[in-house]
Amino acid sequence: MDEPAVVGATPDLTPVAQDYLKVVWSATEWADRPVTTKMLAARLGVAASTVSETVRRLADGGLLTHEPYGAVGLTAEGRRHALAMVRRHRLVETFLVEVLGYGWDEVHDEAEVLEHAVSDLFVERVADRLGHPVRDPHGDPIPGADGSLVVPDATEMWQAATGRWRVARISDADPDLLRWLDGVGLVLDADVELVERRDAVGTLVVRLGERTLDLGEPAARAIWLVAAASETSRP
Structure with a gap:
């Protein structure tokens, strides 16, 4: 055939x-x-x-x-x-x-x-x-x-508002960053809470389960989020 x-x-x-x-x-x-x-x-x-x-x-x-x-x-x-x-x-x-x-x-x-x-x-x-x-x-x-294409209605983590989100996409441009994120459990579909963005020092406070992380701006710009309860996609 x-x-x-x-x-x-x-x-x-x-x-x-x-x-x-x-x-x-x-x-x-x-x-x-x-x-x-x-x-x-x-x-x-x-x-x-x-x-x-x-x-x-x-x-x-x-x-x-x-x-x-x-x-x-x-x-x-x-x-x-x-x-x-x-x-x-x-x-x-x-x-x-x-x-x-x-x-x-x-x-x-x-x-x-x-x-x-x-x-x-x-x-x-x-x-x-x-x-x-x-x-x-x-x-x-x-x-x-x-x-x-089925594209998630995602927001760059650095630009996202405080609150609860789910990880939808992580840039593959930096393998070292991918390894680090994997080690802390910040991977696809992880539920996260954005606590505070500290523009003066270029960090973002993120709660991941019982753990709190300080992410630098480059790392936060490599991660894209969707609303935690949303399954909506845009064409």
Whole structure:
């Protein structure tokens, strides 16, 4: 029996093009900010001149939009390819954690390599094996094969009001932070109470069960929360 075609598959793009599209999409997933060539250079670890040339080529190919000295954006076709790569990456991360026993702090770099090496068939078999999860080990939404997303109505911890919340997402940018948070039990779906934000010293007082923690602003900005009793998601 033939496997169904996967909407958003990217066999015609080079790994470099796939990376650019994924990074442009991911850069604005949790923050409302313009994507610049300088930002892309920092995230991809390449020279600004290389970014400018690649962005121009992808814009000429109808995948990116970019005005001189302006923000970089995705066309509809570029977004389709970007979501396909995000789906690959997050399904691979989830597979590594749930099936192969990796820690959530170990999977990002592995997935960066594997997402370019596996086939569309493999990706869909992984999705079947995992029961079609809607989020990865860090709480980031996994796009469906049709490009659909279930995104939690989440608030950055540093910006959240005092009160009771539940952890919905933790950035995977800093493996050391992930290991520390895991050690104190500040993980996905943990119930927390925000007690006080101390702007003068850049810390947030958080109650986690019987434990009280002082989180620095960088750590608090890496954690996203939903209301403790809310199961509501936005499309």
